[in-house]
Amino acid sequence: MRSALPASLRSMLRPASAFARRIPRLRDRWRTVRARRAFERATAGPAWLDVPDLERLQASYPFRPEYDYGPEATRARGCERRAALLSRWPRGAEPARRVLEVGCGEGMTAVAFREAGAQVFASDVEISRFDIRARESGVRLAAMDASRLGVRGGWADLVVSFEALEHVPDPGRALSECARAVRTGGLIFLSFGPLYLSPWGLHARRSIAFPYGQALFPIEVLETFARRCGREFIPPGFVNGWKPGRFRALWEGAPRSLEVISLEVSRDESHVDLIERYPSCFRDKTDRFEDLIETSIHVLLRRIV
Template sequence: MSAVHNADPAELAKFGDAAHRWWDPESEFKPLHQINPLRLAWIDGLAPLKGQKVLDVGCGGGLLAEAMALHGAAEVLGIDLSTKALGVAELHAMDAEVANLRYREVAVETLAEEMPGHFDVVTCLEMLEHVPDPASVVRACARLVRPGGWVFFSTLHRNPKAFALAVVAAEYLLNMLPRGTHEYGRFIRPAELAGAAREAGLVPLQMAGLSYNPLTQRYAIGSDTDVNYLLACRRP
């Protein structure tokens, strides 16, 4: 699938329409605000970010990209195809005076043609379930990272438990997310993602789950990969 077509206009419009609320910790992006420190710590624990060249694929409004820049990365590039989300990300970075962070509206496949092997760390979190061809994104991420570099993915497991919690509970019962945020058929089983990573030339090294406790209203990273999960890979 070409880079031009590996995007869903409806998905871009959905997130673009909500872009002005991206940095509101009480908006529909509240879960991202809550899990951002956990994701950052997990990534940094495996691939220390200090002094590294980092790419954040599908950066949206810039929550993770900005956090990685402030955490000590030498340079961070966030890319997305949502013009509105990138505008919000750029404005927030400007207000926060984050000098080592920039953004581009470009498909990851296109960037892979321009800058192969340029980055020490590539992250692609909460994005694969929103594109028509996730394997194409995985291949592009593998091409963008230098030999020995790290690539991190996160997405949603495709199973009944994930449907019950990530769609029915989160979107319809608890109203944690707007209805229609996720399409269950696009969820990706861990074995499928690991297989796509291997086919792209990456070596999957570690997987972790991201779980939510509705009683404490807190997220935690652990071994339960039944709903949300993260996968860490390296390029040989």
């Protein structure tokens, strides 16, 4: 259906429409600028908020939807993760025939690779979540620590890990094991988050409704509050607490046998108003503003020797 407006008027309105679409982005950018300024100017002040603040924040935010572990969601997530890797696949690189997944969870990402024709070995420290479909697909599943992978050196054409490295106690050791397990010329793809100091880095969506709980309140206060409310609280050791810079040092200081093919860092600036409101709490946890908004890392490496 053609517009009733004359072509000349539509032409005049087009720039205004484009500017209107930019307004939300400009507003969000300005919020981040203000939050950064408050963070950088923060002086000595309270490192933590009090329990009444916790109760007020909890009442101000709705709980986010539960992470979906249903059969359709896990299958779709597995396919999406494989597609995310393929979108970064180096030009000219051969398809992976042998794939090792580290921290496989229910194993449905491994299934996506298996259905594409690869021989797949999947591992996790906790095997109770392994999906029966993963077992029936021909994926080899095993309970293994990321720092001690039970595969021979150079077995894999490709090592992948999704949403796991922020949980591993020793990411450096895990990376070394991945490098040992992949053949020369093979690839390692690590995609993980949310990182600890980012908005949802606490990994406590079932008990704490608001972002940045780990930066605003001591863990023991959050745990006591959650249990008082009858909600499950995951122990602090569930995540390793690493900041983005510490992960970055892994790639920069990687053995000479590894080269970085691509590195992407996702950001979440949608809750910077809390940084602006309580800058001393955040400055007490880090000197780098980006630690608070860099939420996930996606790195592709190649073993060259």
